[in-house]
Amino acid sequence: MSTLPTVDRRALLGVASALAGAGALPSATLAQTPAPSPPPPAPVTRILARYVVGARADALPANVRKEAARTLLNYVGCAVGGSEHEAMDMAIAALGPFSGKAQANVLGRRERFDISTAAFLNGVSSHVFDYDDTHLKTIIHPGGPVISAILALAQRRKVGGPEFLNALVLGVETECRIGNAVYPEHYAMGWHITGSAGVFGAAAACGKLLGLDEQQMTWALGIAASQSVGLKIQFGSMTKSLHPGRAAQNGLMAALLAQQGFTANEAAIEGKDGWGQALSTRRNWAEVTEGLGERYEAALNTYKPFACGIVTHPGIDAAIQLRNENRLTGAEVETVELHANPLVQSLTGKTDPATGLEGKFSIFHCVAVGLIFGAAGERQFSDAMVRDPRVVDLRTRVGLKLDAAVPPEKCDMVVRLKDGRVLTKHIEHALGSLEQPMTDPMLETKFSDLARDVLPDAKARRLMDLCWNVEKLDDAGRIAVAAAV
Amino acid sequence: MSTLPTVDRRALLGVASALAGAGALPSATLAQTPAPSPPPPAPVTRILARYVVGARADALPANVRKEAARTLLNYVGCAVGGSEHEAMDMAIAALGPFSGKAQANVLGRRERFDISTAAFLNGVSSHVFDYDDTHLKTIIHPGGPVISAILALAQRRKVGGPEFLNALVLGVETECRIGNAVYPEHYAMGWHITGSAGVFGAAAACGKLLGLDEQQMTWALGIAASQSVGLKIQFGSMTKSLHPGRAAQNGLMAALLAQQGFTANEAAIEGKDGWGQALSTRRNWAEVTEGLGERYEAALNTYKPFACGIVTHPGIDAAIQLRNENRLTGAEVETVELHANPLVQSLTGKTDPATGLEGKFSIFHCVAVGLIFGAAGERQFSDAMVRDPRVVDLRTRVGLKLDAAVPPEKCDMVVRLKDGRVLTKHIEHALGSLEQPMTDPMLETKFSDLARDVLPDAKARRLMDLCWNVEKLDDAGRIAVAAAV
Numbered sequence: 001m002s003t004l005p006t007v008d009r010r011a012l013l014g015v016a017s018a019l020a021g022a023g024a025l026p027s028a029t030l031a032q033t034p035a036p037s038p039p040p041p042a043p044v045t046r047i048l049a050r051y052v053v054g055a056r057a058d059a060l061p062a063n064v065r066k067e068a069a070r071t072l073l074n075y076v077g078c079a080v081g082g083s084e085h086e087a088m089d090m091a092i093a094a095l096g097p098f099s100g101k102a103q104a105n106v107l108g109r110r111e112r113f114d115i116s117t118a119a120f121l122n123g124v125s126s127h128v129f130d131y132d133d134t135h136l137k138t139i140i141h142p143g144g145p146v147i148s149a150i151l152a153l154a155q156r157r158k159v160g161g162p163e164f165l166n167a168l169v170l171g172v173e174t175e176c177r178i179g180n181a182v183y184p185e186h187y188a189m190g191w192h193i194t195g196s197a198g199v200f201g202a203a204a205a206c207g208k209l210l211g212l213d214e215q216q217m218t219w220a221l222g223i224a225a226s227q228s229v230g231l232k233i234q235f236g237s238m239t240k241s242l243h244p245g246r247a248a249q250n251g252l253m254a255a256l257l258a259q260q261g262f263t264a265n266e267a268a269i270e271g272k273d274g275w276g277q278a279l280s281t282r283r284n285w286a287e288v289t290e291g292l293g294e295r296y297e298a299a300l301n302t303y304k305p306f307a308c309g310i311v312t313h314p315g316i317d318a319a320i321q322l323r324n325e326n327r328l329t330g331a332e333v334e335t336v337e338l339h340a341n342p343l344v345q346s347l348t349g350k351t352d353p354a355t356g357l358e359g360k361f362s363i364f365h366c367v368a369v370g371l372i373f374g375a376a377g378e379r380q381f382s383d384a385m386v387r388d389p390r391v392v393d394l395r396t397r398v399g400l401k402l403d404a405a406v407p408p409e410k411c412d413m414v415v416r417l418k419d420g421r422v423l424t425k426h427i428e429h430a431l432g433s434l435e436q437p438m439t440d441p442m443l444e445t446k447f448s449d450l451a452r453d454v455l456p457d458a459k460a461r462r463l464m465d466l467c468w469n470v471e472k473l474d475d476a477g478r479i480a481v482a483a484a485v
Numbered sequence: 486m487s488t489l490p491t492v493d494r495r496a497l498l499g500v501a502s503a504l505a506g507a508g509a510l511p512s513a514t515l516a517q518t519p520a521p522s523p524p525p526p527a528p529v530t531r532i533l534a535r536y537v538v539g540a541r542a543d544a545l546p547a548n549v550r551k552e553a554a555r556t557l558l559n560y561v562g563c564a565v566g567g568s569e570h571e572a573m574d575m576a577i578a579a580l581g582p583f584s585g586k587a588q589a590n591v592l593g594r595r596e597r598f599d600i601s602t603a604a605f606l607n608g609v610s611s612h613v614f615d616y617d618d619t620h621l622k623t624i625i626h627p628g629g630p631v632i633s634a635i636l637a638l639a640q641r642r643k644v645g646g647p648e649f650l651n652a653l654v655l656g657v658e659t660e661c662r663i664g665n666a667v668y669p670e671h672y673a674m675g676w677h678i679t680g681s682a683g684v685f686g687a688a689a690a691c692g693k694l695l696g697l698d699e700q701q702m703t704w705a706l707g708i709a710a711s712q713s714v715g716l717k718i719q720f721g722s723m724t725k726s727l728h729p730g731r732a733a734q735n736g737l738m739a740a741l742l743a744q745q746g747f748t749a750n751e752a753a754i755e756g757k758d759g760w761g762q763a764l765s766t767r768r769n770w771a772e773v774t775e776g777l778g779e780r781y782e783a784a785l786n787t788y789k790p791f792a793c794g795i796v797t798h799p800g801i802d803a804a805i806q807l808r809n810e811n812r813l814t815g816a817e818v819e820t821v822e823l824h825a826n827p828l829v830q831s832l833t834g835k836t837d838p839a840t841g842l843e844g845k846f847s848i849f850h851c852v853a854v855g856l857i858f859g860a861a862g863e864r865q866f867s868d869a870m871v872r873d874p875r876v877v878d879l880r881t882r883v884g885l886k887l888d889a890a891v892p893p894e895k896c897d898m899v900v901r902l903k904d905g906r907v908l909t910k911h912i913e914h915a916l917g918s919l920e921q922p923m924t925d926p927m928l929e930t931k932f933s934d935l936a937r938d939v940l941p942d943a944k945a946r947r948l949m950d951l952c953w954n955v956e957k958l959d960d961a962g963r964i965a966v967a968a969a970v
Contacts, residue, residue, distance in 0.1 A: 090745035095738065098599040100583040114583040190763030195711070223724050226680070226716050227731060231750075232758035239708050239749040242742075246712060246735075253580065257727075260575035264724040265716075273717035278675030279763075 044270035044285045045225075048174060049217035051292040052204045057166035064296045065471065068165050071133055071172070072479075073443055073467035074303045075143035076107060078132045080463075080483055081378060081450025082125035083108025087238040091124055091245075104155040107483040108454045115152035118480075119202075119252050123148035123245030127194070128238075129378050130360070131307045131450070135172075135300060136434065138179035138193055142301060144244030145198030146171030149252040150205045154477040159209055161469075164476035169298045171205025174221075176297035178269065180287035182280035187232070191279060195230025195243030200269075202251020203258075210259050222264025223254035225275040236357075303443060305432040306376035308360035311343050313430040314411035315363055319370030322415055322425050330372035330390055332417050335397050338367060339412040342402040351395075356381040364395035371415070377449045409433060455485065529755035529770045530710075533659060534702035536777040537689045542651035549781045550956065553650050556618055556657070557964075558928055558952035559788045560628035561592060563617045565948075565968055566863060566935025567610035568593025572723040576609055576730075589640040592968040593939045600637035603965075604687075604737050608633035608730030612679070613723075614863050615845070616792045616935070620657075620785060621919065623664035623678055627786060629729030630683030631656030634737040635690045639962040644694055646954075649961035654783045656690025659706075661782035663754065665772035667765035672717070676764060680715025680728030685754075687736020688743075695744050707749025708739035710760040721842075788928060790917040791861035793845035796828050798915040799896035800848055804855030807900055807910050815857035815875055817902050820882050823852060824897040827887040836880075841866040849880035856900070862934045894918060940970065 060068075082088065083106065092111060100114035106121045113121065126132050126144040133143045150167050153159070159167075179186075179197040187193050203224035207217045227250040230243035258264070269275045269288075276283040306316045315338050322328065338344070340363075350362040359365040359381045368391045369380040385391060406412075409430055415423040429435040431442075438446070444464055451460040463482045470476060545553075567573065568591065577591075580602055587596075589603035592610065597603070611617050611629040618628045635652050638644070644652075664671075664682040672678050688709035692702045712735040715728035743749070754760045754773075761768040791801050800823050807813065823829070825848075835847040844850040844866045853876050854865040870876060891897075894915055900908040914920035916927075923931070929949055936945040948967045955961060 087747060090747045091742060094741040094745045094747065095601075098585040098601045100585045100599070114585070116580075116583045190758040190760075192711075222719070222722070223727065226677075226719055226724050226728060227714055229712055231711050231753065231760060231763055233750045233753055233756050233760075234707070234711055237707070237748040237750050239711050239747070239753075242708065242747075243711060256579040257576060260579045262572060262575045262579065262724070262727075263722040265718045265722050268716065268718055268724075271718050273675040275675075275716060275718075278716055 047289045057162040075147045077447035077450045079126040080108035082128035085128045104152040105480040105484040119149045119152040120245040120249040123248040124241045127244045128241040138183045141194045142172040145247035146201040148248035149202035161471040161473035167205040167208040171201035172298040174204035175201030177288045185282040186280040192230030195247045196228035198247035199224045199251045202248045203254040206252045206255035216258045219264045220255045220258035222268035225268035303438045307378045312366040314427040316370040316376045317431045318413035318425040319367045334416045337414040339401045341408040353386045356383045359386040364398045368394040532774045542647040560632045562932035562935045564611040565593035567613035570613045589637040590965040590969040604634045604637040605730040605734040608733040609726045612729045613726040623668040626679045627657040630732035631686040633733035634687035646956040646958035652690040652693040656686035657783040659689035660686030662773045670767040671765040677715030680732045681713040683732035684709045684736045687733045688739040691737045691740035701743045704749045705740045705743035707753035710753035788923045792863045797851040799912040801855040801861045802916045803898035803910040804852045819901045819903045822899040824886045826893040838871045841868045844871040849883040853879040
């Protein structure tokens with residue numbers, strides 16, 4: 001025991017009786033009083049929850065519904081196409097033994113798992129070719145986290161088509177608006193935004209289908225906030241595809257927990273020590289809260305025409321157009337000159353790709369297959385294709401003229417033929433951009449190309465029709481059944 | 486088509502032939518060449534993986550093995566005690582329907598689930614009372630993520646006691662060393678470090694039990710890096726307890742995926758756009774890589790003697806010592822003066838708690854129950870307890886004298902009795918600190934107190950014996966079976 005210093009009785013009792021008597025406290029204590037808190041920010045989590053809970057399917061504008069159906073079709077094609085990737089075999093071998101009752105399909109495969117496992121697996125396959133949809137403002141791939149989750153959920157509880165499409169749109173709104181609020185700083189920190197923002201989209205969309213009330217939806221978004229997935233360093237590894245899969249699964253689980261009353265902080269997105277603080281150096285919450293139900297990020301979704309990085313797309317677009325307009329085969333080409341932004345070299349400058357995956361990072365390979373095959377789909381990035389003598393020969397004839405004054409979405413191409421002719425092509429906006437969107441027939445061609453080795457043609461055709469007509473389905477889960485082998 | 490600007494043929498071919506011919510590029514391009522990269526950091530992920538793969542159970546020092554058994558016993562007691570919390574009922578209602586084959590027990594309950602679901606649930610219950618172990622250097626609660634994962638895994642594949650304890654230690658080393666490398670900046674950003682670093686501990690420990698090789702272990706840590714869970718804003722909500730649960734589950738899944746060859750970036754922890762960059766503003770990787778196998782963070786684990794925030798512990802310790810030394814009952818106390826660090830008021834200054842949970846944030850309640858009951862376990866923080874007239878009366882007689890010169894781990898207390906006596910107590914290091922650790926009998930009393938309403942006394946006794954003797958078990962999974970009701 002030691003001697004206690006003299007105690008100021010008045011101060012002591014002042015504190016003990018009310019803890020409000022700061023005037024009676026010794027000055028040493030006053031100096032410790034924290035500064036007044038700044039005014040609370042807008043209740044972002046709650047505003048978003050209220051919007052998602054109240055948004056009605058019949059209020060969706062026609063263009064948004066149309067784009068959502070295109071998003072769905074593109075998603076299903078990518079997931080079917082990726083379903084035989086070795087990453088899927090590994091994930092199924094690792095996680096399948098722990099799956100619950102078979103309730104939901106893995107698109108493009110015969111296995112059925114519980115909805116949580118199925119959501120994860122479909123999210124992985126939808127992204128494994130890097131060929132999925134892109135919200136260009138944030139580089140989020142919106143479909144994977146959201147549709148993987150709600151399609152699995154729709155196999156457990158019957159969901160009508162309009163309700164399904166509404167949930168899809170609300171999920172995309174949620175993830176893309178949160179992404180807008182923190183892009184590009186969040187992305188620059190190292191986050192793979194498709195996983196880190198995607199979890200909110202999955203939670204919101206699943207919560208909508210589960211009929212959560214505003215309080216539950218707030219908790220669902222809060223539970224999701226603690227479970228962001230994804231780092232950019234994983235690009236080039238299988239874990240990149242794990243990100244949308246886990247985002248789908250975590251969001252689904254967040255909604256299911258919230259439905260049972262499992263609580264989370266109600267300002268988890270915007271509050272002190274919350275998601276925005278921890279995961280971004282800047283936040284503009286107005287991007288989340290303003291114009292809800294008036295403007296739709298879901299209407300701004302785009303689809304890759306080519307199965308490789310977006311900086312290669314103007315060059316590939318030019319190559320394919322020149323081929324088709326001039327019936328080129330590749331053999332008559334002497335040289336190709338691509339006048340492009342320097343990013344094309346720094347991101348895709350690989351001159352001598354050894355694998356199909358490396359081919360995606362070789363603008364020379366990309367342009368060569370565009371000129372020879374008029375396509376740059378997944379089959380143009382096989383290991384065999386990068387060794388094809390015609391492709392190897394042509395890619396060595398492709399040269400770059402780099403110029404920072406050329407925006408990344410544009411390019412010019414000059415093709416000199418062995419017979420002396422010179423062909424040129426200017427690309428103002430590459431195919432797949434908002435200004436030059438993939439047409440519905442182009443999306444169907446992409447789908448068919450992805451599905452060809454997985455599903456019979458007639459089955460792929462029926463699956464596309466289900467996607468286009470999703471709003472007429474009384475059971476949206478049929479899409480998942482139809483996509484199984 | 487547009488006219489292509491003049492092309493410098495030499496530059497073009499220089500690039501096309503080798504992409505190394507920077508000297509031939511136009512100056513506009515040269516200006517875009519990125520600066521040389523800094524030298525690569527130490528391969529932290531791989532060094533850690535190599536250590537975990539190679540570390541042998543028989544190399545563990547005796548003090549580390551002893552502390553690991555204490556960690557195990559404390560973990561089991563906390564998980565059993567928390568097993569009937571409503572958060573557990575909700576989580577089981579939400580996730581149980583999707584569980585796979587019943588392979589693993591939920592401690593303190595009758596339900597059995599697949600090992601992934603069980604790992605999650607045990608992680609939740611171990612933390613739901615905020616009564617678990619603490620690595621004081623980082624405020625990580627090491628047991629929850631690691632033991633929840635390996636105890637479930639040990640129910641799927643038989644694991645001997647020494648092997649189990651070794652995995653436990655290696656998991657704790659992994660999470661605490663990574664925590665050391667980024668604390669306090671990571672914590673200050675908003676991360677709940679038990680979840681965000683805990684996932685690495687679970688991955689390493691499960692990977693060890695699965696016998697991963699160095700490459701697989703590197704992937705397991707890499708997959709874990711993408712799946713950090715936990716925000717500080719969740720403190721006070723059920724999602725705080727979700728964090729160690731999900732960390733356990735994500736780490737287990739990471740190890741299972743890596744075992745199948747699922748790849749991740751091999752510098753996911755330390756690399757550009759990796760975990761350290763995204764989740765902390767400072768990193769000291771030497772904390773991870775130096776002294777592996779020589780010094781053990783697992784030997785620095787501590788255990789809460791009281792079921793409330795650590796700043797209240799010196800005051801409670803003083804109250805209990807004065808009570809026990811003077812056979813006080815509370816009724817004879819006129820006033821209590823607690824001379825303490827101002828944090829005691831700012832973190833636990835609630836004068837009139839209405840619920841048991843609020844009682845944990847009231848130093849006045851804490852001191853009162855310490856004086857009356859000689860304890861501040863979970864049952865001293867029931868809703869009924871904060872309404873007990875004796876407790877209410879005494880807590881209004883407790884006053885604070887705050888002084889920043891008093892370190893948070895110390896305090897002085899003066900108790901004036903109605904008969905005029907004055908009792909004093911100085912606390913140099915509160916019970917439960919590294920300097921004044923909980924003794925084995927104290928840990929047993931805590932365990933018994935937690936288990937009392939869940940398990941019969943004889944069963945609790947046998948369970949404690951299994952934990953103390955874990956190294957003699959040929960099947961560590963028996964602990965989980967013995968902890969079920």
